[in-house]
Amino acid sequence: MRRLLRARLLVPAGVAAGVAAAGLLTFTPAAQAGTAPSGSSSSASSLHASTASASVAPTTSGAAGSASAKAAGINPVTLPSSYIAPGEALFAANCASCHGTDAVGTSRAPNLQGLGAGTIDFWVSTGRMPLADPTEQAVRKPPRFNALQTLEIAAYVQSFTPGVGVPIYHVNLSQANLAQGQSLFTLNCAACHTITGAGDALADGAFAPSLHVATPTQIIEAIRTGPGNMPHFSAGNITNAQARDIVAYVHEVIQHPTNRGGFGLGGNGPVAEGFVALLIGVGGLLLVAFWIGERA
Amino acid sequence: MIDKSLRWVDDRLGVAKGGRTFLDKIFPDHWSFMLGEIALYSFVVLLATGVFLTLYYVPSAKEVIYHGSYLPLRGQRVSEAYASTIGLSFDVKSGLLMRQAHHWAADIFLGSIAVHMARVFFTGAFRKPRELNWVVGVSMLLLGILNGFLGYSLPDDLVSGTGIRIAYSILESIPIVGSYIAFFLFGGNYPGNGIIIPRFFIIHVLIIPAIIVGLLAAHLGLLVKQKHTQFPGKGRTEHNVVGSPMFPTFMAKTTGFMFMTTATIFLLAGFAQINPIWQFGPYQPYQISYAVQPDWYMGWLDGALRIMPSWEFVGWGHTWPLEVFLPAVLFPGIVFNLFFAWPFLEAKLTKDRAYHNLLDRPRDRPKRTAAGASVFMLLFMVFCASSTDVLANFFNVPLQSVLITFRIIVIVLPILTFFVTYQICKELQGYEAAGKRKHPVVVTLTPEGEYRTTEMAPHPGDGHEEIEPIPVPTFINLVPPELATGSGVRRVMR
Numbered sequence: 205m206r207r208l209l210r211a212r213l214l215v216p217a218g219v220a221a222g223v224a225a226a227g228l229l230t231f232t233p234a235a236q237a238g239t240a241p242s243g244s245s246s247s248a249s250s251l252h253a254s255t256a257s258a259s260v261a262p263t264t265s266g267a268a269g270s271a272s273a274k275a276a277g278i279n280p281v282t283l284p285s286s287y288i289a290p291g292e293a294l295f296a297a298n299c300a301s302c303h304g305t306d307a308v309g310t311s312r313a314p315n316l317q318g319l320g321a322g323t324i325d326f327w328v329s330t331g332r333m334p335l336a337d338p339t340e341q342a343v344r345k346p347p348r349f350n351a352l353q354t355l356e357i358a359a360y361v362q363s364f365t366p367g368v369g370v371p372i373y374h375v376n377l378s379q380a381n382l383a384q385g386q387s388l389f390t391l392n393c394a395a396c397h398t399i400t401g402a403g404d405a406l407a408d409g410a411f412a413p414s415l416h417v418a419t420p421t422q423i424i425e426a427i428r429t430g431p432g433n434m435p436h437f438s439a440g441n442i443t444n445a446q447a448r449d450i451v452a453y454v455h456e457v458i459q460h461p462t463n464r465g466g467f468g469l470g471g472n473g474p475v476a477e478g479f480v481a482l483l484i485g486v487g488g489l490l491l492v493a494f495w496i497g498e499r500a
Numbered sequence: 501m502i503d504k505s506l507r508w509v510d511d512r513l514g515v516a517k518g519g520r521t522f523l524d525k526i527f528p529d530h531w532s533f534m535l536g537e538i539a540l541y542s543f544v545v546l547l548a549t550g551v552f553l554t555l556y557y558v559p560s561a562k563e564v565i566y567h568g569s570y571l572p573l574r575g576q577r578v579s580e581a582y583a584s585t586i587g588l589s590f591d592v593k594s595g596l597l598m599r600q601a602h603h604w605a606a607d608i609f610l611g612s613i614a615v616h617m618a619r620v621f622f623t624g625a626f627r628k629p630r631e632l633n634w635v636v637g638v639s640m641l642l643l644g645i646l647n648g649f650l651g652y653s654l655p656d657d658l659v660s661g662t663g664i665r666i667a668y669s670i671l672e673s674i675p676i677v678g679s680y681i682a683f684f685l686f687g688g689n690y691p692g693n694g695i696i697i698p699r700f701f702i703i704h705v706l707i708i709p710a711i712i713v714g715l716l717a718a719h720l721g722l723l724v725k726q727k728h729t730q731f732p733g734k735g736r737t738e739h740n741v742v743g744s745p746m747f748p749t750f751m752a753k754t755t756g757f758m759f760m761t762t763a764t765i766f767l768l769a770g771f772a773q774i775n776p777i778w779q780f781g782p783y784q785p786y787q788i789s790y791a792v793q794p795d796w797y798m799g800w801l802d803g804a805l806r807i808m809p810s811w812e813f814v815g816w817g818h819t820w821p822l823e824v825f826l827p828a829v830l831f832p833g834i835v836f837n838l839f840f841a842w843p844f845l846e847a848k849l850t851k852d853r854a855y856h857n858l859l860d861r862p863r864d865r866p867k868r869t870a871a872g873a874s875v876f877m878l879l880f881m882v883f884c885a886s887s888t889d890v891l892a893n894f895f896n897v898p899l900q901s902v903l904i905t906f907r908i909i910v911i912v913l914p915i916l917t918f919f920v921t922y923q924i925c926k927e928l929q930g931y932e933a934a935g936k937r938k939h940p941v942v943v944t945l946t947p948e949g950e951y952r953t954t955e956m957a958p959h960p961g962d963g964h965e966e967i968e969p970i971p972v973p974t975f976i977n978l979v980p981p982e983l984a985t986g987s988g989v990r991r992v993m994r
């Protein structure tokens with residue numbers, strides 16, 4: 205069922221009734237970068253001195269990684285084979301009831317073989333798996349397993365199909381170009397996740413979650429694997445360097461917006477602004493009027 | 501000396517008589533008469549901050565490479581309009597404060613007009629002889645909404661750009677003439693060849709503000725000429741006005757109110773972010789963000805568009821996009837025509853052609869009150885429908901169910917509101933003391949164990965006391981000392 209949903213492109217439906225009919229929705233998930241000269245990358249790096257390296261990584265050797273990925277600062281992580289045995293035990297206890305022995309899938313849950321360690325890592329580290337209710341969209345929860353256990357499960361599932369699927373990436377953001385990231389994010393992601401990354405409801409009861417908590421590793425995994433109803437973007441759509449720029453934009457700007465101008469109203473736009481203007485602004489002035497003008 | 505020079509001016513210009521009438525203009529002492537002033541003063545703030553913005557804003561769609569201090573945009577191609585608005589927000593001293601003050605003032609301006617209009621409507625202040633001033637007021641509301649939309653479009657960011665795109669489609673949806681109007685305004689097919697920003701700019705900063713200033717002058721001129729309405733009360737008739745004179749009482753009040761309005765706007769501007777366009781990025785015709793909503797005063801149009809089922813039919817060699825035309829052209833058209841025509845409609849229905857200077861209590865006109873409440877409910881619900889996606893996301897329910905719920909609510913609730921309001925008015929009519937301050941009551945326990953309540957006289961200063969109004973003096977220098985003091989409440993004949 206979910207697979208079906210995933211197959212077709214979900215058109216954002218909030219504006220759909222009138223706007224889509226008026227021929228407005230031109231959604232092009234292609235990597236059409238704004239033309240940003242590279243001169244800005246040095247200034248970009250000054251923004252995030254502290255956030256260069258991300259999350260878990262036992263060894264970040266590039267055995268499986270192409271040169272372009274490494275040059276872009278996206279380094280595949282090789283999982284040691286000693287992780288496989290404990291991973292098998294964890295999988296048998298927590299996942300096999302739905303995904304079957306050897307992760308080949310059952311009527312309740314899909315086959316996991318060949319998806320790659322990155323897919324497993326995304327679903328487990330965001331707490332989406334193990335799932336409680338298989339009929340609902342899996343949502344982000346506090347993860348059930350710690351970082352090491354997650355990697356062990358990933359190593360176990362990967363061991364059936366070595367080298368196939370999306371690996372776990374370690375992202376180095378020091379070379380990232382935020383301007384490119386801004387433009388690419390607007391083009392490829394904002395249609396669903398909204399321009400401020402606050403997330404929004406999509407058609408058919410699905411929703412795109414907020415991007416305010418995902419780690420750089422999870423963001424790149426989401427881009428490359430396309431979880432649930434999200435389309436996946438291959439290196440043909442979004443190059444490794446572009447993916448890194450998007451990750452940097454989400455991690456450094458969306459998650460830490462420049463909130464000049466006072467209290468940001470949650471990125472909720474004119475609806476929140478309208479309520480403030482009417483309740484605090486006009487409402488407050490009504491009270492003043494009530495106070496100044498007497499009752500007659 | 502001062503006296504002499506004043507006389508010199510008066511001998512030549514004859515301003516004393518007019519000035520005297522102005523200073524003696526009587527303002528009834530009721531808080532609801534201050535609502536229009538919120539609109540007046542926020543408009544003044546709009547003018548002042550708008551002039552500041554004009555000094556730095558560049559009304560041009562020409563593409564430049566951004567080099568300002570906001571890192572995530574550096575090196576991107578953006579329009580000059582967008583770059584200059586980002587500049588206003590990051591590089592111009594107090595620019596962001598002014599931008600935000602301008603925007604909050606616009607939201608408050610239109611909000612206070614709506615509240616002011618509700619006061620005039622529910623008290624029947626629009627009746628003969630004030631129909632004209634009602635029409636002037638509705639025109640200002642219409643122009644204000646329009647100007648808000650234009651101003652909102654000027655920064656040329658992704659969110660407002662989507663709004664312009666929608667506006668183009670709305671224009672196009674008008675049968676027969678639509679595409680010509682759209683072509684005329686945009687100077688060609690969407691997005692126009694960069695002509696739209698300069699055009700919107702000149703309409704926004706010059707043409708509409710000038711018209712509004714003119715209408716405002718007419719509005720206030722008529723107010724002085726026709727004198728205020730007043731609520732019925734002791735000593736108040738159709739032929740007099742009781743209240744505080746312009747000078748000194750009302751002058752003090754209204755100046756204080758001006759400062760409070762300005763302060764409220766600038767406090768919001770300083771502490772609450774509005775329209776952070778740097779987070780939205782520049783407008784590109786091929787990009788769209790999802791949670792795009794217009795400012796609140798346009799929200800009801802957006803809401804109507806959203807919940808409209810997609811009806812469209814092909815005939816006479818054309819496609820008729822009813823799903824855009826009905827909610828975005830016909831619906832607001834009907835609403836505004838109803839607003840404009842209401843005083844005349846009501847006079848026709850009630851056959852009441854008399855002069856009215858005394859106001860109605862809303863409960864005494866249950867049909868009008870119910871009709872007003874019902875239209876208000878309709879607009880409010882359509883307004884709420886503009887946040888269908890926000891609601892769906894917040895309550896975690898499917899968007900489709902939210903849409904269907906709204907389609908039902910929008911029809912059922914206004915009808916329900918009409919009957920409920922009507923009934924409430926009728927009930928209130930039957931209970932004279934409703935809304936009045938209660939008398940103190942003493943409860944005593946009799947030796948037999950029975951409780952008795954006795955009504956007491958109001959505490960001094962607690963009950964509402966009418967002060968005997970004093971006639972306004974008619975000549976300069978002729979204020980008899982015994983009149984110059986006293987309560988300050990004055991009366992003038994119409």
Ligand code: HEM
Pocket residue numbers: 546547549550551553554557585588599602603606609643644647648649650651652653654655704705706709712774775
């Ligand atoms: C009826 C009165 C007016 C309304 C409702 C109104 C409303 C608005 C709004 C909502 C914006 C968008 C602000 C933003 O978030 O960036 C805007 C922008 C602007 N307005 Fe006005 N305005 C009014 C009168 C004026 C006047 C009289 C002037 C000039 C003398 C002016 C000059 C500007 C300029 C230059 C901008 C673009 C700069 C910017 O977006 O920061 N406005 N207006």
